[in-house]
Each structure stands twice: as C-alpha cells, then as structure tokens.
Amino acid sequence: MSRAEPSAPQGRGELRDRPQTARARRTTFRATLLRNELLTTFRRWRTVALLAVLAAVPVLVGIAVKIETGDGSSADGGGGGPAFISQITNNGLFLVFTALAATLPFFLPMAVGVVAGDAIAGEANSGTLRYLLVAPAGRSRLLITKYATVVIFCLAATLVVAVSALTVGALLFPLGDLTTISGTQISFAEGLGRALLIALAVAASLIGVAALGLFVSTLTGSGIAAMATTVGLLITVQILDQIPQLHVLQPYFFSHYWLSFADLMREPVYWDDLAKNLGLQALYAAVFGSAAWARFTAKDITA
Template sequence: MSQAEAAAVSPLWTLGLLRSELSLTFRRWRTLALLGVLAAVPVLIGIAVKIETGDGGPAGGGGGGGPAFISQITNNGLFLVFAALAATLPLFLPMAVGVVAGDAIAGEANAGTLRYLLVAPAGRTRLLLAKYAAVCAFCLVATLVVAGSALTVGALLFPLGEVTTISGTTISFGEGLARAVAIAVVVAASLIGFAALGLFVSTLTGSGIAAMAATVGLLITVQILNTIPQLHAIQPYLFPHYWLSFADLMREPVYGEEVLRNLGLQGLYAAVFGSAAWARFTAKDITA
C-alpha cells in the first residue's frame, strides 16, 4: 500500500477502531450490570425519601457535608437528579469507571487478544486513544444513566415545577432542567482524569482483575486522603477534591470558579497519566 493510500485509509480505520471499541465496551455484560446498578441508585433514594415523607418524617437531612439536595426532593422531583449525582459521584460512578478503565488494556492481554488488535494499520497509539475514548464515552453514558433514572423517578414520585436554587432564588423548570444537563456533563468530565489513571494502571499488568482492583484501590485511598484534615495542603491536587463543586451550578448567579478548577485538574491528570500510559504501552513487550 502506498503512503497516499495509507493516509486515506487511516482515518477510516481509526473511526472503525473507535466504533469497535465502543461496541465492545457497551455490549459486555459487566458494563450493562454496572449501568444497571447505577440506574438503581436514584430509584432507591427516591423510594426512601417517599417512604420517609409518607410517614410524616422530615424530607431528608441537609446537615451533612455535601450539597443539601435531598431535603428539596419532595418539593421538586428534579432535585433527585442532583441528589443522585451527589450520592454516586464520590464512589459508585468512579468505581464503575475504574472497572472499565482498568480492564481496557490488561483485559485484552489476559484474554490473549491484544496482539491481534495491534496488527497494522492499527498501531499502539491509535489503539490506546480508541480505548481511552471508549472509557470517556462510558463516563458520559454512566452519568446520563444516573441522571435519566433520577429524572424519571423524580417525575413519577414527586411534583415538578419551578426550581429554588441554593441561593434561594427561583428559576423556571426549563432552566432548571438545562442546569441539570450541564451538571451531568460536568460530572462526566470530572471522571476523565481518573479514567486516564485507570488506563495507565491497565498498561502495567496483564491481569484485568489486578488492574481493576488496583484502580479501585487507588480511588478509595485517594478519597480517604481527601478527608484527612492534616493533609489539607495537598488535597487541592487530588483528583476527587473538587468533584462536588458541580453544586455551584445551582447558585444564582452561577459560581463557576471551583468548577473550572475541577475541570482544569481533570485535564492535568488526563494529560499526565495519558502520557504515562502512552509511554508505557508503546515500549511494552506484547506477548499475548
């Protein structure tokens, strides 16, 4: 094949490789099970709030450290979207991403299919980019599954209408819904740094289970470090530190400083660990 022919085929092959990776990721039973568990979380929260308020109890505590969204659910079902994202983001969503990212390369090596995927004109860099794009797509789909499930349950169990922001002002339901979509996108983007970290871990071993366990273990460790007051000096540099800053999008006017810090930090993690994954993967001896 001439260089001109190879250049013409390259974009088509890249697109086909990306489609193949997306199909492989979302057709796995493990992926579907993870999405099913994530979809169930808003259902459980909605039912719990409905039962509690039905018994005459309070509508949920707003005295915790996170955004006080649960106490608003009974007044407006749209708040179930924000409460569900706040509940799943610290652990459930990133754990699901960690499983998918950790298995991306190591799972192929463990199954003995990695060498076949590297047959020209695929190449290691192109394959790694396709894997990372598929993991990022999972971040978005997983977040939208949580938000969609929460919106459906919230509409079925609670009234919908004008939305009271954290600042105490009132906005229309349409604007509230638009902010819910923006929040879901921000939450999905909050996971791209951790996705790159998981992909890097996946290039270090040929065992998919070991890579998934190590990635989830890193998540839990960093989350613990983020809660220790004595480590406040390093906490702003930990990838989950600004995850819950999406609550600022429900202020009036919108306060976006910490949201931008979060997105910048995720971009930095994605660049650093994405580069580390590329350096490791392109120099790695592929025997399986």
Template sequence: MSQAEAAGVLRRTSPLWTFGLLRSELVTTFRRWRTLALLAVLAAVPVLVGIAVKIETGDGSGGRGGGGGPAFIAQITNNGLFLVFTALAATLPFFLPMAIGVIAGDAIAGEANSGTLRYLLVAPAGRTRLLLTKYATTIAFCLIATLVVAVSALAVGALLFPLGDLTTISGTRISFAEGLGRALLIALVVAASLIGVAALGLFISTLTGSGIAAMATTVGLLITVQIMDQIPQLHALQPYFFSHYWLSFADLMRDPVYWHDLIRNLGLQALYAAVFGSAAWARFTAKDITA
C-alpha cells in the first residue's frame, strides 16, 4: 500500500474525519433557506395559539381545568407555561413530523438529485459513514425543531400570561422550576418520538433519486398512518403505528408520572429506527450510485 493510500485509509477511519463530516452536514442543513423556513413556521405556531387564547379570554374569563394533550389549552390563561405543552401537542401530530419528513426525505435523494452524492462518497466518506451522518443530522433537526417550538411557546406564554406554580393533571401543585424541568423533559420525549419518522424518511430517501418524491412520499405515509390510527376497525394494529403513543408525553404532567405509555412509545420508536435504519443501510450500501 502506498503512502497516499495509507493516508486515505487513516482519514476514512479517523474520528476527526467523522466529526468534520457531521459538522459540515449540520452547517449545510441549518443554513438552507428551506430549513430556516420550516423552523420559522414551527416557531409561529405557539405565537398564533397564544394570541388566539389571549383574544378569546380578553374579557377576563379564566381557563377551566383540563386534562392531558390538547386540553392543556384550558390552563394557559392560568399559567403561561402550559402554552409549551399545548404547542407541542398541536405541532406533534403534523407540523413537527412533516418538517422531519422533509429533512429526512431529502437526505440522500436530494444529494443524488443535485449530483453531489457520488462526490460525497469519493470525498472519502464511505456509504455507511455518510448514511449515519445523514441520520444524525436528521436527529439533530428533530431536537432543534422541538426546542424551537418549546422556547417560542415559553417566550409567548411569559409575555401574554402569568407564570408561577402550576397544577398537574393529577391535581397536585408543583413549583414553577419543577414545571420548567418537566417542560424540558417533555420536549426531549417529543424529539425522541420522531426518530421513527426520521428513519422511515431516510429509508425512502435511499429508494429514489428525487428529493421532492422522497419528501412527498414520507409526508404522504405520515398522513396515511395517522388516518389509519383513527379508524376503530384497525384497533388491533394501531399500537404498532409509530404515531399511536405520541401524545403520551402528557403523562409526564401527572403526579406520579405514568410511565407505561411513555416507555411503549420510546420502545416503538427505537424499533422503527432499527428496522428502517437497517433497511436504509442495506439499500444504500448495495445501490448503484450514478449521480
């Protein structure tokens, strides 16, 4: 083996090379106008919800007590922190996974469509390393997108509504600091709930050379699965749909916390990530790269 070839092998196996590839991919992804537009839309949702609630309760009427999930909206006028929970519940069924589907669907197919995929593989990156980097970038977007919703909701909630101790779904009182901690934990759980969609989108992205087709297919499957999750006749299959336990994050606002559905949700997401991640790897490593 020549000195140049040996240097190339060392570069491919170096952790610094992997970190550099990931950093480059993160910078490229988060500098795109499309990514910034998606984050702006996500940040706008809590603003719209907060303004709508403020206008609706402008006569001084307070919110009624509510349960979990979307019913958090009844508590916003009493405590602006509940806007975080409401915004996450409002964006999780469609807006957040749609944004993830766009990023994941474009991960490989977008590079093929623009003619840069073969260049990336020659860089040298290696197919497995490149696929893992693309998935890690998508996971990073899951986290950033969720935090954007949560931070936007917290800022709007603090501006429009009072803050302080809050009442859990179980009726117990917790401090604002503890509530803030639970809000952060809920945001992390919501981000983790999207890793299954990310893996599915990445797999679809390896099947086509069109980024638009991959994004549309991923979003279409997302909508289809959520419709199927509402059909009573499919109740036997629904616990296996990736979206079935998404709103279980509301159980983190119980005292004590109900962990059953939360654990099932995270386990289901890990299963989807393993299955579709493996399928994406099998497809991508055997794929004939022509672009």
C-alpha cells in the first residue's frame, strides 16, 4: 500500500487555488474519507441511541444515590456497589468515577462492540462495501479509517458518560476539594484533571475490544452476526475472568486490568496496572488489527 507522509493540512480554499501534488491529494482524500466515516457513524440512529443510553446511566445512578441518602444518611451500603459510590454524596465529582466504573464492564464495551462489529460487516450487509472500494482508497486505508472511527467512538462514548456524570453530579451534589482513596486531599481543579485522565484511561481500555470487533467484522458479511459475536466474546471473557482456576490466563484477558483506571485516584498514582492495561490494549490492537488487515485485504468482496 502506498503510504502518505503526514503533510500540513490544507484548507479547501487553498486546494482550489493551487495545483495539488499527488501526495497532498491523497492526504486530503484520507481526511475526507475519515470525515465521511465519522459523519456516517455518528448520524446513525443506532449510534445516537447507544450514546443516549450511556448518558442515562449516570443520571440513574445520581438520582438513585440522591433518593437513598435524601434523609441525611450517607450512602453506606457496606462497601457494596460500584467503586467510589460511597463518596458521591460528599462530592459530585465522584459520580464521574462511579459512572465510568459502572459502565466500563458492560455498557461501554457493548456499544463499542456494536459499532466495531458493524464497521465492515455492516457495509457488506447493505451492499455498500464494493462501492467504498471502487473509490481509489485501497483496502488497507479503508480499514485504518474504519478503525480510527471506532477508536474515536470509544473516546466519544467515554466522554459522554463522563460529561453527563459531571453535570448530574454538579446539579445534585456539592462539589469541592476531594479526598483521594489514599486519604490525601486534592483541590477540585486537580480532581477535574484526574477525572479527564481517568476518562482517557477508560477510552484507551476499549481499543482492544475495538480491534477485536473489527477483526470479527471482516470475517462475516452479516453485521448482526459480527455484533453478536463481539458482544458474546466480551461476556465470555468477563465470565472467564471471574473463574479462579484460570488465574494463569487471566492477565492476558483484555478486560483484566480495566478497573486499573481507579489507580489514578491514588496518591501517589500507582502506575503498574495502568501500564499493564495500556500494554495489553496495544497488544490486542496490534494482533487483531493485523489479523483484520490480513483477512480484509485478502478477502473476495462479493457484496
């Protein structure tokens, strides 16, 4: 595949005025392809509905905690429930962490699985894949664009949860300086910074699922089958991760270090598991990304 070196982004006006080099044209083409992909994905009703469900989770958690503690009692729960839930009443910012901890095991990866599974198989299903390939984009580039779209969706979905949680938290609960889980105090501004870092860590936790979903998507011509397989794999891995007899394998499950994002709330931050998580996600992205490439570039496109 021909590789376009990164060059300065060119505005549309410039393009019309100046004769383009082949390389510049390719870059512009790639940017257009990505933009079109993003627009197609985020305009779909399915995507909007998924994001709406994700945004609703913090609202539900927030209201539930508010009602539960309405009579002045603290959200005790004996330490049960998602992480950080006992601190929400004292500081709304903790709703961000609770919401991410509540959505990360299932809602977020499911949404990513749906979008990733649909990426190639959905096009094949609706018969638009061959038209996409008629354009002089090349299969590798189309695949990269698809993957980039899914990764951007990971980030968008995480941010939707975080922003919704922050809004609900600010409306229902007091904000202010917060106590880290190590017992030290940090300012609200630093807390916000940590929340952003946590959102990024959560989004990065999903790129493994995204690559897996994309690979599954290249295997089949049915969008539904690809989505179901990806979500099924997700649930299977999460169940296997709970079985103590498999502890030798568990460090290699993509979901094993997901909750490590909470380590960002320690003082000092405990990086070991976060680094393991990022490394593992990169490994999944490399393995399943290249497997998807091997499959997709060698595949007969019939639909």
